[in-house]
Amino acid sequence: MQSNVFIFDHPLIKHKVSILRDKNTGMKEFRELIEEITTIMTYEAMRGVKLVPVEVETPLETTVQYRLPEESVAIVPILRAGLGMVNGVHRVFPTARVGHIGMYRDEQTLEPQEYYCKLPEGIEGKTVFVVDPMLATGGSAIDAINALKKRGVKEIKMMSIIAAPEGIEALTRAHPDVTVYVSTLDRCLNEHGYILPGLGDAGDRLFGTK
Numbered sequence: 001m002q003s004n005v006f007i008f009d010h011p012l013i014k015h016k017v018s019i020l021r022d023k024n025t026g027m028k029e030f031r032e033l034i035e036e037i038t039t040i041m042t043y044e045a046m047r048g049v050k051l052v053p054v055e056v057e058t059p060l061e062t063t064v065q066y067r068l069p070e071e072s073v074a075i076v077p078i079l080r081a082g083l084g085m086v087n088g089v090h091r092v093f094p095t096a097r098v099g100h101i102g103m104y105r106d107e108q109t110l111e112p113q114e115y116y117c118k119l120p121e122g123i124e125g126k127t128v129f130v131v132d133p134m135l136a137t138g139g140s141a142i143d144a145i146n147a148l149k150k151r152g153v154k155e156i157k158m159m160s161i162i163a164a165p166e167g168i169e170a171l172t173r174a175h176p177d178v179t180v181y182v183s184t185l186d187r188c189l190n191e192h193g194y195i196l197p198g199l200g201d202a203g204d205r206l207f208g209t210k
């Protein structure tokens with residue numbers, strides 16, 4: 001695996017992903033698990049984000065400490081399913097601005113189609129966390145990152161809950177400068193572009209559309 005791909009190998013994540021995969025897990029629990037796993041992943045993905053020195057007065061003395069500038073991070077969910085991960089990042093970094101990129105996969109060609117893009121002002125200067133629970137062929141993530149780079153964004157991290165090896169391969173080839181955080185690496189894609197063993201359609205399970 002490439003050095004800019006971080007696969008979580010953590011018992012807490014394995015436990016939670018096993019419940020996510022279960023077809024009998026209902027919408028509410030599915031949504032909560034996606035958020036919880038995202039929060040755990042965010043701790044690692046925040047590593048390396050720049051801190052600024054601040055002077056703090058403790059009850060005993062003045063000391064120089066380090067804080068994350070409020071404006072330093074943006075979250076960009078790929079609609080729809082990426083929306084399920086936003087609160088997971090906000091739980092630990094509540095001031096992150098949120099941009100939205102809408103993509104759906106054409107069911108025949110599996111090619112992503114962009115239908116919406118609204119990003120916060122000044123996004124080019126921020127560290128941007130692109131979030132989407134599923135990295136299948138990688139097409140949606142590649143196109144979303146292309147859209148961000150076109151707007152001048154330089155520091156991009158991709159976070160997905162489940163990835164297929166095909167998606168990681170395609171994404172790291174297209175964007176070798178992007179660090180990819182994946183909670184769980186699955187076996188392969190099926191003939192319809194679904195991840196195996198996977199968890200089915202993440203958007204439908206999050207929003208109860210099927």
Ligand code: PRP
Nearest residue numbers: 079080081104105136137138139140203
């Ligand atoms: C799913 C998922 C990703 C994409 C992954 O979205 O949330 O965005 O597929 O597939 P890829 O890596 O092959 O591009 P979908 O197109 O089903 O749209 P939805 O979130 O609106 O359901």
Ligand code: URA
Nearest residue numbers: 136194195200201202
């Ligand atoms: N999108 C999903 O929601 N699930 C998959 O397995 C592949 C793409």
